[in-house]
Amino acid sequence: xxxxxxxxxxxxxxxxxxxxxxxxxxxxxxxxxxxxxxxxxxxxxxxxxxxxxxxxxxxxxxxxxxxxxxxxxxxxxxxxxxxxxxxxxxxxxxxxxxxxxxxxxxxxxxxxxxxxxxxxxxxxxxxxxxxxxxxxxxxxxxxxxxxxxxxxxxxxxxxxxxxxxxxxxxxxxxxxxxxxxxxxxxxxxxxxxxxxxxxxxxxxxxxxxxxxxxxxxxxxxxxxxxxxxxxxxxxxxxxxxxxxxxxxxxxxxxxxxxxxxxxxxxxxxxxxxxxxxxxxxxxxxxxxxxxxxxxxxxxxxxxxxxxxxxxxxxxxxxxxxxxxxxxxxxxxxxxxxxxxxxxxxxxxxxxxxxxxxxxxxxxxxxxxxxxx
Amino acid sequence: xxxxxxxxxxxxxxxxxxxxxxxxxxxxxxxxxxxxxxxxxxxxxxxxxxxxxxxxxxxxxxxxxxxxxxxxxxxxxxxxxxxxxxxxxxxxxxxxxxxxxxxxxxxxxxxxxxxxxxxxxxxxxxxxxxxxxxxxxxxxxxxxxxxxxxxxxxxxxxxxxxxxxxxxxxxxxxxxxxxxxxxxxxxxxxxxxxxxxxxxxxxxxxxxxxxxxxxxxxxxxxxxxxxxxxxxxxxxxxxxxxxxxxxxxxxxxxxxxxxxxxxxxxxxxxxxxxxxxxxxxxxxxxxxxxxxxxxxxxxxxxxxxxxxxxxxxxxxxxxxxxxxxxxxxxxxxxxxxxxxxxxxxxxxxxxxxxxxxxxxxxxxxxxxxxxxxxxxxxxxxxxxxxxxxxxxxxxxxxxxxxxxxxxxxxxxxxxxxxxxxxxxxxxxxxxxxxxxxxxxx
Ligand SMILES: C[S@@+](CC[C@H](N)C(=O)[O-])C[C@H]1O[C@@H](n2cnc3c(N)ncnc32)[C@H](O)[C@@H]1O
Numbered sequence: 038x039x040x041x042x043x044x045x046x047x048x049x050x051x052x053x054x055x056x057x058x059x060x061x062x063x064x065x066x067x068x069x070x071x072x073x074x075x076x077x078x079x080x081x082x083x084x085x086x087x088x089x090x091x092x093x094x095x096x097x098x099x100x101x102x103x104x105x106x107x108x109x110x111x112x113x114x115x116x117x118x119x120x121x122x123x124x125x126x127x128x129x130x131x132x133x134x135x136x137x138x139x140x141x142x143x144x145x146x147x148x149x150x151x152x153x154x155x156x157x158x159x160x161x162x163x164x165x166x167x168x169x170x171x172x173x174x175x176x177x178x179x180x181x182x183x184x185x186x187x188x189x190x191x192x193x194x195x196x197x198x199x200x201x202x203x204x205x206x207x208x209x210x211x212x213x214x215x216x217x218x219x220x221x222x223x224x225x226x227x228x229x230x231x232x233x234x235x236x237x238x239x240x241x242x243x244x245x246x247x248x249x250x251x252x253x254x255x256x257x258x259x260x261x262x263x264x265x266x267x268x269x270x271x272x273x274x275x276x277x278x279x280x281x282x283x284x285x286x287x288x289x290x291x292x293x294x295x296x297x298x299x300x301x302x303x304x305x306x307x308x309x310x311x312x313x314x315x316x317x318x319x320x321x322x323x324x325x326x327x328x329x330x331x332x333x334x335x336x337x338x339x340x341x342x343x344x345x346x347x348x349x350x351x352x353x354x355x356x357x358x359x360x361x362x363x364x365x366x367x368x369x370x371x372x373x374x375x376x377x378x379x380x381x382x383x384x385x386x387x388x389x390x391x392x393x394x395x396x397x398x399x400x401x402x403x404x405x406x407x408x409x
Numbered sequence: 410x411x412x413x414x415x416x417x418x419x420x421x422x423x424x425x426x427x428x429x430x431x432x433x434x435x436x437x438x439x440x441x442x443x444x445x446x447x448x449x450x451x452x453x454x455x456x457x458x459x460x461x462x463x464x465x466x467x468x469x470x471x472x473x474x475x476x477x478x479x480x481x482x483x484x485x486x487x488x489x490x491x492x493x494x495x496x497x498x499x500x501x502x503x504x505x506x507x508x509x510x511x512x513x514x515x516x517x518x519x520x521x522x523x524x525x526x527x528x529x530x531x532x533x534x535x536x537x538x539x540x541x542x543x544x545x546x547x548x549x550x551x552x553x554x555x556x557x558x559x560x561x562x563x564x565x566x567x568x569x570x571x572x573x574x575x576x577x578x579x580x581x582x583x584x585x586x587x588x589x590x591x592x593x594x595x596x597x598x599x600x601x602x603x604x605x606x607x608x609x610x611x612x613x614x615x616x617x618x619x620x621x622x623x624x625x626x627x628x629x630x631x632x633x634x635x636x637x638x639x640x641x642x643x644x645x646x647x648x649x650x651x652x653x654x655x656x657x658x659x660x661x662x663x664x665x666x667x668x669x670x671x672x673x674x675x676x677x678x679x680x681x682x683x684x685x686x687x688x689x690x691x692x693x694x695x696x697x698x699x700x701x702x703x704x705x706x707x708x709x710x711x712x713x714x715x716x717x718x719x720x721x722x723x724x725x726x727x728x729x730x731x732x733x734x735x736x737x738x739x740x741x742x743x744x745x746x747x748x749x750x751x752x753x754x755x756x757x758x759x760x761x762x763x764x765x766x767x768x769x770x771x772x773x774x775x776x777x778x779x780x781x782x783x784x785x786x787x788x789x790x791x792x793x794x795x796x797x798x799x800x801x802x803x804x805x806x807x808x809x810x811x812x813x814x815x816x817x818x819x820x821x822x823x824x825x826x827x828x829x830x831x832x833x834x835x836x837x838x839x840x841x842x843x844x845x846x847x848x849x850x
Binding site for chain 1: 496524525529530534710711712713739740741742761762763764765766767768847848849850
């Protein structure tokens, strides 16, 4: 986000900061727009800004032909910089593996309504891409992020007809500087996820339009990794018991780093720390086995799978597609690529009584433990 | 102005401080270097002792660490196997320093070409951008690329001792049981403090038990991670005097590896190298290929060069009287990795590659044979009689896999690996503005 944007956004937010943001914030209220002071606020800013990194990586992939995403550029605030081939390859695997899981979900039991909740959605374009692919009536989409990020996202939607025409009311209800938006298909919630974990608050923060009765896929693409493990447990428990109580089918997809304890992992942890980015759950769930176990612990008892992105590239990407992608750029750094890809994973788990939509969609899709 | 004599020393001093030299000096330097390199054959002859280094990739401060560990130029005789530029923040300073040293001490440093010494690759992997950023134009990049075209494709090291005299240094804390000091020492691994981490003797019991494993990534080998204490390591010269035996074959150094179009070293000599690295063909293969656990040749996932198996290496070494191929090109977490019964080694000299990978680096020292005098360079027939030739693979239970296991290969040189870590963070002066997207966020 460019510096010139920040001040006026904050001013706008100051008047708007309502009950839904920063509930149960730690410490005394800070200056307008940042309810926390000192190190915490700086760390939050660093985490919020990771989103523009993700956006830039997406744009680089799109421009080079790795990904087909006409919306990525519309959300990026920084001029696009070409990423190194190995980073493009990694972003490609990340996006296409998650897309594959979501596509299987969407195309199982067609015609039945479905719901997706994207935690720390940032500038993710998935809602808009899904609108182009599936009949709009079938999907209710929710995004949660910090107000500064949701405001920037909604502002971008308002600016671009390609985006606002995808909304049921063509964004008519969107006001300048809005941090939240709701409609029958697309919902943006300005919220610190940590407020959901606050046990002193009786009721969970409201998520307007969240339907407790339709199959729901929760997505954390590089989001929950920035929170404490206990906070993550509480958030997911809120979802599995309060927001989407049983027996509604519910699932979780995680994309995040693993293997913090080898040489590469140690350098990763310290490099990110020097950018004020902490990854608290990384050391708690260091390996794929830990990822599967945590999914079960959260309550995703009918399936709990995980694979690193190196494996996913080899097993989930068709030979034809591999050839196409390999032809996009000369990729010299093969050993490094393998190292990098082995340090990120996708984990997916579900609760649907063993016969619901997720079992049908994903039951046959094996992970690296079942099939190597 | 011309660069020579004291100007050259000034430029070296400036570059050692990691400050670029003015554009006109670069032009002059590159011109001089080209005049020098044009005289070199495609395969440069190098006499042991020599210290062989792998990829540097613009990690200037780690190059300084390499010189600290391996000794300075001209005290130590160096051979760099390419990939000086790209990826790191200081490709320019690193390459120009090496080039200055080459012009200043042409007999003490050999530079051969890596696949990154190419116009096309440097525009993707950073060297081009770095030149434009530091000089405001692409001129310096162009001068450097013109030098790249003249770099040799390989080097042939002759006169290397077949065994090391053991380093009289302290043992590293985690060193394993060492063979008898009187034994014929084939391999030694030292940390950056000059402490011995690992040593083994040719044909000894430890040899037998280790020979089927891959050195450099063998779990039986002690952890190569060095501790940072003590004085600088000594250079290759002097510290690794060999015994008087002289049965070893030569060591071929090349950035990538072999080519299906090249079955003799003479065929490398016949190539027309003074051009941009082509997309295919022998010259491309030499700079791009990788050894792999396959039989014969395979397609490379890099999109250039080939994969080649142990049978290819053994046959090539046998036919060319080579005892060892030293190559770089592939990141190795332990700094070096021997393969195919010690017939080929990968040497990697960029620690914590890209400031991200967490690997250690290594350099390979070959000592001088005591009786260097009568050594026949490029001899193809005589394989040094006297029953010395160690039959590679004979200890390997699965050795009937292919016929090359029965080839008698020249005895390998004694090899001293010095392993080192990245220069301390505070000495490297990371640019204030960190590069974007090191990781997936
Ligand atoms: C690296 S970005 C990923 C964005 C998007 N999911 C993607 O993959 O492109 C992380 C996002 O998580 C959001 N985030 C992190 N912690 C959060 C919290 N406590 N509450 C709400 N959002 C949070 C950040 O603001 C940021 O937008």
